Amino acid sequence: MRQKTGPQTSAAEKTIKDIRRATRKQHSSEEKIRIVLEGLRGEDSIAAICRREGIAESLYYSWSKEFLEAGKKRLAGDTARSATSDEVKALRRESRDLKEALADLTLENRVLKKTSMKVEDVTDTLDLALAASGCDRVKVEHRPRLLSDNGPCYVAADLGEWLEKCKIEQVHGAPGHPQTQGKIERWHQTLKNRILLENYFFQEDLEAQIAAFVEHYNHCRYHESLDNLTPADVYFGHGQTILLERERIKRETIKQRRLNHQTKAA
Structure with missing residues (x-):
């Protein structure tokens, strides 16, 4: 027989919720920033970080959004009490560190983002990919295809002639539909979130860090979507x-x- 819910049951549920709310761990703004930065580095999956810190993934993404959009002010909480001098100093340090981190991300993003690409850039990259896969040396039954957006370099006639010569089929994503390249765009985001945490004064240093990240991502980092295997496996x-x-x-x-x-x- 189903038990009827009444005022006593509602009161008990309310008491349990109040106890959980009162005993819930309160994270300082410094802890939130640390957790968000761990996720941005990409060394561990978001799920693993949340399990280790004892928080829900939705809460992490909420902090991450606040970190990128509003910064320290929203992460510090919504309390209205007067802060002590030590807290003010700590918040100023956090604000300075946060501004430096965001400035580095913005600056490096402007440096790395190319305003335009030439057909030669595309063909050079494809030559490297064909050489790495061995498709330029052996005969394969199914030639690789090029999936791209509709940028000027990808719709140029010169590229079409080069692809036809190499017997490579080209597939364009629908205009205004970036989800077609969603997987590689997500990978680019993971790469930038990790690489742009540091400053690079020489191109060689940046190239070395990118190569190290690719090696780690493909051969060392386990992926939950791949049954905790590496992409190379x-x-x-x-x-x-x-x-x-x-x-x-x-x-x-x-x-x-x-x-x-x-x-x-x-």
Whole structure:
């Protein structure tokens, strides 16, 4: 029989909510900034950071949005009490650090963002991709395709002739629909969020850091969407072997734990 809800049940639920609200951990603005910056670095997934910090992912993204849009003032909270001198000094330091971080992100973004690309830039990049994949040396049944937006360099006749010569099909995204290139655009965001945390005074330093990030992203960083495998594991066909080995280790570990438990209980 279903129990009827009444005033007592509502009062109990309200009491539980009040207790949870009162015991909920309050994060300082410094802690929020630290957590947001950890996510921007891209070394760990957002889900892993939230589990480690004991917060919901929605709360992290709320902090991240406030960090990028409003900065320190909104992250500091909405309390109306008068701040102490120590708190004022701490907030000033946080404000200075936050302004420097945002200035670096804005400056580096302006430096890295190219206002225009030439057809030669596209063909040079494609030459590197073909050489890296080996498609320029061996005959493949399915030639790679070029998926691009409708930028001037991608709709130029010279590029069309080059692609036809290399027997590469070109696919354009719909105008005003950037979601077509959503995956690579998301990857570019992850790259920039990590790389632009530092200052680079020489082009060689920036290129080295980008190469290091690509190496880490493809060969070291586990991805939840890939069953906690690296992109290289999946690309080279090692994923299933690794997953089976993990299952074997898991079974052996559980078996050993049971034996240890039985031995202690005997």
